Amino acid sequence: MKSFVDLRKKQELPSPRELESLTNICFENKEVLNPKKDAEEVKKLFPHTCGMPLLKAVEKKAKSHKALKVGVVFSGGQASGGHNVIVGLHTGLHQLHSQSQLIGFLDGPSGITKGKYKELKVDELDGYKNTGGFNLLGSGRDKIETQEQLSSALQVVKDLSLDGLVIIGGDDSNTNAAVLAEYFLSHGCETKVVGVPKTIDGDLKNEWVEISFGFDTACRTYSEMIGNIQRDALSAKKYTHFIKLMGRSASHIALECSLLTHPNFVMISEEIEKNKTSLQQIVSELTEMIIKRSKNEKNYSVILIPEGVIEFIPEMKELINALNKLLVDKKILSKESLEQSLNKESYKTFQTLPESIQEQLLLDRDPHGNVQVSHIQTEKLFIEMVRKQLEIKKFEGAFSPVAHFFGYEGRSGFPSNFDAMYCLALGKTAAALISNGASGYMAAIKNLSQDVSSWEIFGVPITSLMNMETRKGKSKPVIKKALVDLGGKAFQFFASQRVSWQVEDNYLLPGPMQFFGPPLTDQQRSPSLLLEK
């Protein structure tokens, strides 16, 4: 009998047919992909890597390849499956040539500029297969942007004679991969740069990236807990659970978790912004639901709140902007001074907020001196405002709110079987792209809702995913963050169901992820991936 970890580490998972052996595939050039927006500007900034063709993997007769030396780095927050990208990359490189070498840069992109790395050998990698976290190498949030950083990176990859560099990261890190690819090419450096789409937030998503890795595992981890809490709510019949979910600006995680669990109420930030729903309207909707359920003897409910919702509520956004402007001049704002300094609307908004949230807005600063939006305890904001509203409505039922925040526990769990397979395939794809001389490309796999054997393997020019956006006052080329598509099938399905979820208890209880037993219908693929296929 083996332990869980030992069995999981040794578990063999199926691979897409085309990736079974990298010696048997090559990439065909397909149509040229240009940015859909701001193509001219992007082209100017990326003369070597803009306007490249889509690459599609196809089978060919086996041929011999040369040994490759490739570097790899984790960039940004953890996402489950990262270790499998590296295992897949290593496997792929060694399929191409047994003398290939894999270099892991330590602690994120700064490992590249500072030349901090270690060679990764199969013995060490064996201990990381199918495990979560990025602890094999560590990670970091630094970027390689300044001329100094770019030239240090160039020197390091030259000194190491790297044939390729794989950057595992989110939208900004993949933008960074494109910048590096362009920089290397324009300096006559042979190192190919390839990006791999990672983020639990799900906001790196487009025609070519059906889903970013880590999203599935994070949502299943949160949903296991949401399901447990729903079962508890059904049994205890007396708590109203306000569950805030990690996920930055976009509400992908909240939407996916709601498809996995069918809670009573879910806020979708993108919808709130589109409909210009006010804070008071959300609170009223919640309050009405609580009253209605209480009349049906249901003094319990489960409510999901996306982490970034506050910035999508119009008057909160205005208030935060106004406070940030005031903070440019003053370091400390007093409550008393606000009546004069804020406009009427924003002052009114401020006054409706619970005291603890007011204090947070006035005192908590990020390193740039701005309001620390991510620290605002939205779950408590809603609890306090709903409580007040229930009092106004002379609610006679019971209201026992419980606040939860699910975050870090979802970033580094053992990857779901989907993420584990997807990441092995992404790593192999990155190896194949480098071997084929592609630079400035992202490893992309399509047809993910289907059986692994029929997944389709692509290389996508990263520049084709870019547009120009203003960041910190400057126009910059970036990969557009994907918010929840309110016209998309996943949201539409949710929208068609949610009214009944408010009244009835249609809770789904997904249970813990199962890795070893028979395949389970509901644990194969992300529900939004299936709906949107």
Place this chain on the structure above:
Amino acid sequence: MKSFVDLRKKQELPSPRELESLTNICFENKEVLNPKKDAEEVKKLFPHTCGMPLLKAVEKKAKSHKALKVGVVFSGGQASGGHNVIVGLHTGLHQLHSQSQLIGFLDGPSGITKGKYKELKVDELDGYKNTGGFNLLGSGRDKIETQEQLSSALQVVKDLSLDGLVIIGGDDSNTNAAVLAEYFLSHGCETKVVGVPKTIDGDLKNEWVEISFGFDTACRTYSEMIGNIQRDALSAKKYTHFIKLMGRSASHIALECSLLTHPNFVMISEEIEKNKTSLQQIVSELTEMIIKRSKNEKNYSVILIPEGVIEFIPEMKELINALNKLLVDKKILSKESLEQSLNKESYKTFQTLPESIQEQLLLDRDPHGNVQVSHIQTEKLFIEMVRKQLEIKKFEGAFSPVAHFFGYEGRSGFPSNFDAMYCLALGKTAAALISNGASGYMAAIKNLSQDVSSWEIFGVPITSLMNMETRKGKSKPVIKKALVDLGGKAFQFFASQRVSWQVEDNYLLPGPMQFFGPPLTDQQRSPSLLLEK
């Protein structure tokens, strides 16, 4: 292909040999078990049910049994496996006679006094096997204590002509089962009362109850998340996670989770009380560990805090008692008045506390007007005090604390295979005890660390587990709550390891519970159960 829930509900799990068919067993009288403490007083209160023999199940030739009509009720907080107790009870009753009936009382003990119930049939029960929660019947925290409640209960069981009544609950609910058994016997009522030991807190534990059901699942659920957070800490290398764990007064859950995950620091309330460790000492220990780890470039750690720790810290206990005394006279306490009203020591303690905790102590009241100890955000108390201490020590490393509370998500998850099997067996044992005419007994299974086939089945007189304690000023017969045994093998093992856990990262990452695949060494049995066997 089936969904997770469908497969789990249909899963067949092994049964102890003696419980395979209840027609083939009977109970042998073993030694008489008297209370180990206060035997005379308990005997006076329980003339019919004190001094009864231990019952041990033994095989016998199959004989025919009469049909039984039995009631069952959930009492108190949820614990995973409760539904399986009822499934086991139903199976057992129907093995004895195909015409047996099972009545489920609704919403806890008040369902008995108010006569709210439904008949439970196999079709409905099929949907609840191997699921968490108590939602089949609901639960409640009422007791059957007053003369009025006792006589209502008597009337209801008489009207229903119940042969037996099974109370699934913790220490107080089992005490209640004994009270009912005695009351029914003294009133010539034939209904046998049997208790089943439930609680995630693990504090219902003694010579006959090796573990209460629900404890294993709760600890594995929390430990999955703790492991995920540990992996995240190892990768991000910048957060100090303060994780508060549900579990009331005792630290069983914190101890068990630490055996499952090997975190850097764990508070054990019972040890703090024994050593009279002050709040400042705990904070200093934590601070020293953080400084030491930071010197080794480890600006991260994972710290477990049992829910009830605050009441075990001597000066906090004194402060809370002093505040409660002051609150008898006054409804509102002002900070200003405290210097005069508290003694010097308690006032000093109060002053060392962060402002938010001071406010909580002064403002938050339970229904009896006492300080709401369970609401004190201990995890934030420690964060603030450690932060202050680090400033005093001129700490130059990074300290980014993150607070977590794991509670409700552990009470109602799908039961672990252990809890699922244990509960089926407990339900069958209860049926067998009633069929054998036992009343005032608790269903008890021993040898649980061994293979299911060799589990040993007992009935234990509940009165033998009692002693007299002062509750709300009155001397009452109760089952003694089991705190962590500091001389026990589980704690001793933990104590022998924890110093290395502080410095090195010996994190265990248990992963999600696996139900269907091959058996896993680390998911068979509770580690403290194995250590203490």
